[in-house]
Amino acid sequence: MPRNPPRNAPLNxxxxxxxxxxxxxRWAAEIAAAIAQTGSDTKIRQAWIDTGQAVLINHHxxxxxxxxxxxxxxxxxxxxxxxxxxGIAEPFDAMSGDEPVMVFLRPGEWQGGEMDEGGTVFGRxxxxxxxxxxxxxxxxxxxxxxTGAWQGRPIxxxxxxxxxxxxDPALRAAGLFDRKLALPDVGACVRAEIFMADAGQERxxxxxxxxxxRLGGVLVNEFDCHRRRGLFARALVRKQIALxxxxxxxxxxxxxxxxxxxxxxxxxLDPDTLWATAVHEAGHVLVxxxxxxxxxxxxxCSVLRRGSTAGMVVMPGNAHSSVTPxxxxxxxxxxxxxKLAGRAAEVLILGEDEVSARGxxxxxxxxxxxxxxxxxxxxxxxxxxxxxxxxxxxxxIIGDPSSAEQERLRQLVRDxxxxxxxxxxxxxxxxxATLDAIAHRLCERxxxxxxxxxxxxxx
Numbered sequence: 323m324p325r326n327p328p329r330n331a332p333l334n335x336x337x338x339x340x341x342x343x344x345x346x347x348r349w350a351a352e353i354a355a356a357i358a359q360t361g362s363d364t365k366i367r368q369a370w371i372d373t374g375q376a377v378l379i380n381h382h383x384x385x386x387x388x389x390x391x392x393x394x395x396x397x398x399x400x401x402x403x404x405x406x407x408x409g410i411a412e413p414f415d416a417m418s419g420d421e422p423v424m425v426f427l428r429p430g431e432w433q434g435g436e437m438d439e440g441g442t443v444f445g446r447x448x449x450x451x452x453x454x455x456x457x458x459x460x461x462x463x464x465x466x467x468x469t470g471a472w473q474g475r476p477i478x479x480x481x482x483x484x485x486x487x488x489x490d491p492a493l494r495a496a497g498l499f500d501r502k503l504a505l506p507d508v509g510a511c512v513r514a515e516i517f518m519a520d521a522g523q524e525r526x527x528x529x530x531x532x533x534x535x536r537l538g539g540v541l542v543n544e545f546d547c548h549r550r551r552g553l554f555a556r557a558l559v560r561k562q563i564a565l566x567x568x569x570x571x572x573x574x575x576x577x578x579x580x581x582x583x584x585x586x587x588x589x590x591l592d593p594d595t596l597w598a599t600a601v602h603e604a605g606h607v608l609v610x611x612x613x614x615x616x617x618x619x620x621x622x623c624s625v626l627r628r629g630s631t632a633g634m635v636v637m638p639g640n641a642h643s644s645v646t647p648x649x650x651x652x653x654x655x656x657x658x659x660x661k662l663a664g665r666a667a668e669v670l671i672l673g674e675d676e677v678s679a680r681g682x683x684x685x686x687x688x689x690x691x692x693x694x695x696x697x698x699x700x701x702x703x704x705x706x707x708x709x710x711x712x713x714x715x716x717x718x719i720i721g722d723p724s725s726a727e728q729e730r731l732r733q734l735v736r737d738x739x740x741x742x743x744x745x746x747x748x749x750x751x752x753x754x755a756t757l758d759a760i761a762h763r764l765c766e767r768x769x770x771x772x773x774x775x776x777x778x779x780x781x
Contacts, residue, residue, distance in 0.1 A: 334393035353398035367474025374501030379482040386548040387482040407432040408449035422476035432457040434490030469497045510538025521555040527568040539639015544578045557582035575622035588627040599633040604760035605667025606635040619776045624769045661689040666746045698731040
C-alpha cells in the first residue's frame, strides 16, 4: 500500500554531505522551481515536462536511494509516496488530485529488464504475487499515462536500478524515463562520519574518531550496502552497551573479519596450533606490507578459532589493492604473493614436515585462480619477458579450453607459482626477525590491529 512519510521528516545525513552543485541537489532545486512556476497553464506544464516526469536513479544500492527519497522530497518541497509495484494491480491512486507529488516506485521485477537469478532481486525476496503478464500491462499503462494524462501535471515518477539493463528499454524513451541521475561519490571518510553520527559519536573512542578512513574502508569494502551497514551499526551499539566502554578499532575489525553474529568465546587453540597459525598469519602480514606498492599495514590480524578458521588477516579498505579500478600486473602478482606467504612462512619456521596439510588450501586455490586468469585469459607473459618477449602469450583461451590447452596452461601456472613462492621465501628469509616478532606477539595477544602491526613492522 502507499506510504506517505511525514512532511517534516529530517534530512538524511548523506543528503547533507552532497554539495549544492551536485546533480541530485540541482534536480531537487528544479522541482522546487517548477512548483513555484507562475504564468500561463502552458508555461507551467512545460516546466514540469522540462524537469522530467519519469526519473531513473542509477546506483549500486537501491535501498540507499529509497532511504534518501524523503530528504530529496523535503528539499524539493513535494509530497512523497512510496509504492510497491510487484503484486499491486492498481498502484495509481496516489496520483489523483492537483497537489504536486513525487511517486517512488520500489524497484522490482515489474521493471521488465534483466534480473539476477535466484530468490532475491534488488536485495529483497522476490514477491510471490508477481505476474509477468500483469507487469507488462503495468508498464504499458504507466507509459501511456506519462505521455498522455499526466504529461505536464505536477507528477514525478522515480525509480532506481543497479544496472541499466534492468529496465525495459521501452520505458527508456523520450517522455518516459528520459532522465537518469547518479549520486555523487562521497568517499570512505564521509561514509565513516555519517555512520558514527547515526550510531552515536559518543560510542567510539578517540582512535576511531581520529582515523575515519579506517572505518570508512571497512564500510566500503565489507558493509557495502545500506542494509548491511544498518545491521553493523546495531551490532556495534549492542556491543558497546554490553561491554560498558567505548568502541575500539579492535571491536570494529572483529566484526569486519568474522561478521556480526554474537557468539560465546571459543576455546583457545592448543599451543602447537596457536604457534603454527601465528606463523602462517605473520607471513601474510609481512609480505602484504613489504611487497605492496604503498607499504600497506594490514588493518587486523587474529589467531582465534571462529567457525572453520583459526586465523585471519584483513587489509585496510583504502589499500591500493582494494581501491584500484584497474589492477596492474604487479598488483595481481602482489595478491598472489600474499596468498603464498602463509605457506612459505610455515616452511621457513616450522619446517617442511610441519606445514599444515589443509590450512592453506583456500589460499592456494585463490592464487591458482588469479594466475590462471592472468596467463590464460588475459594474455600476459607467465614470466618476465622484457619488451622483446612481451607478446609471447597473447593468444588467450576462448570458450571451453581443449585438453591440450588445459594441460599447457596448468603447467605454465605451476611454474609461475613456483617462481613466486621462491621470491616470497627469500623475502621472508631477509626479514626473519620481523616475521618471528609478529608471530610471537600474535601468540601473546591473539589479535593485533593496525597501530600494533605498524609498530612491529617498523622495528
